[in-house]
Amino acid sequence: MYQKILITTDGSAISQHTACAGVKFAHQMGAEVLALFVAPEYQYPVYVEIIPPSYPSEEEYVAQMRRMGEEYMGSIMRAADKCGLKHSCMTAFSDSAALKIVDIAEEQHCDLIFMGSHGRSGWGQLLLGSVTNKVLSQTAKPVLVHRLIKEPGT
Template identity: 70%
Template sequence: MYRKILITTDGSAVSSKTACAGVAFAEQMKAEVLVLFVAPEYQYPIYVEIIPPSYPSEDEYRAAMLRAGQEHTQDVVDSCAKRGVPCEAVTAFAESAALKIVDVAEKHRCDLIFMGSHGRSGWGQLLLGSVTNKVLSHAKTPVLVHRLIKEPGSK
């Protein structure tokens, strides 16, 4: 049914749990995985006229974010390898994580976007589910939202 599944991660415990569920789902579907970490674009400090010497250059920032992306996606890559699921990891830069997720899914011809929801309601849903909600409202690709009933590490 699904041949290529995009799994998003931000490195948090919640997204790691979601990614594990996504890999298990991909294994059941006999699909390959594209795991994505979206880093914010470099921001020049707008509050000063001269960039402070301690402020990272754009190249330094991009290198640090690429390393972070590799670290955050490595667990998914390793999990896929253990399960025999083909996997590719991508780090992308964007102002809007949601729009980048939609764009990457389309460019890589993914059949499904697999992402998490914190299972919150009210203001918590509004604040913490905004990326998921934006993806749902902009994606042409089907989106499977994996809902965690409780936070990792809670009883």
């Protein structure tokens, strides 16, 4: 049914549990896995004439985000490898994670986007916004939303 599944992660415990569920789902489908971490774009300090020496350069920031992305996606890659699935990972940069997820799914010809929901509702969802809701509203591709019944570690 699905040939290539995009699994997103932000590095949080909830996201890691969702990613593991995504790999299990891909295994059931016999699908390839593409893991994605979207990092915010580099921001220059505002209202500062001279960049402080402790502030990372753009190259340092990009390298650090790529390392973090590899760390976050490592468990996905190990799980996919253990299941014998074809897999790859990608770190992308955007201040709009939802739009970047949709763009990557299109560019990489993914059949399904597998992502989690933190389960916020009411004002929490309205005030904070939801990457998952934004993805759902921006793509015509199927999106499988995985929701945890309880927080990891409880």
